[in-house]
Amino acid sequence: MTGSVKPRVIAIANQKGGVGKTTTAINLGTALAAVNETVLIIDLDPQGNASTGLGIDRKARRVSTYDVLAENLPLANAILDTAVPRLAIAPSTMDLSGLELEIAASRDRAFRLRKAIEGLAGEFGHFSYVLVDCPPSLNLLTVNAMAAADAILVPLQCEFFALEGLSQLLRTVEQVRSTLNPTLSLQGVVLTMYDARNNLSAQVVADVRAFLKDKVYDTVIPRNVRVSEAPSYGKPVLLYDLKCTGAQAYLRLASEIIQRERNLRAA
Ligand code: ADP
Ligand code: MG
Secondary structure, eight states: OOOOOOOEEEEEOOSSSSSSHHHHHHHHHHHHHHTTOOEEEEEOOTTOHHHHHTTOOGGGOSSOHHHHHHHOOOGGGGOEEOSSTTEEEEOOOGGGGGHHHHHTTOTTGGGHHHHHHHTOOGGGSOOSEEEEEOOSSSSHHHHHHHHHOSEEEEEEESSTTTTTTHHHHHHHHHHHHHHTOTTOEEEEEEEEEEOTTOHHHHHHHHHHHHHHGGGEEEEEEEOOHHHHHGGGGTOOHHHHOTTSHHHHHHHHHHHHHHHHHHHHHHO
């Protein structure tokens, strides 16, 4: 076995539900794998939508992210292959919803995920990207993700209240940076569920770009029914319908992210 490379860890976070975090984890992960990256998705939402959306049966989740974070089991024990080559997942179960209280008194409570990722080695030490699908809350799970991450990716839905809650999220990122993880950066903001027939969507894109400037990816993910159908087949949209606008947008997002990574390394 070759030695391990340090993966680029990206936490996909927004305390609002329904903004496209899980959809982005699944489909960005698939798109990165499609261009030869090796990707691990870590499901940190007790709802387990990333696990289900990738076709992981509940019965197959014998070791979950709960076991890793609560019992310090090796992350490798939870990792399962998916139907997508080079894309693996560490699934979650509802047990995760009780984790916060269970580990609240432990000194390393915010660093459980970081340690788990650092422990990846041997045949599991080859991931180039780790994407963490966060729950819709700024709780200890999300803090674990931020403490473990190199960067945060924030999906924002193209709707009237898109920016609401963002300042709170950015404050949390700032707090994590000053206490737990000084090198954490805001990797970028991706606008999701863009509706070309709706003037409001275009207005939201303009407002968010004016406010966050080059933090916002050029790629905007369109609202596309194929994207929302795919999870019920346990498939990423890139496997369900590669040609649809949603799948193509996630491929563009992946290449933008890879390009930004290259620029960062060159800087
Ligand atoms: P979150 O993880 O932030 O709660 P999800 O990724 O689960 O959000 O998305 C919320 C809902 O919106 C899901 O039903 C999902 O299928 C749907 N959805 C997400 N992105 C799109 C899109 N681009 N087009 C259509 N439906 C989408
Ligand atoms: Mg989700």
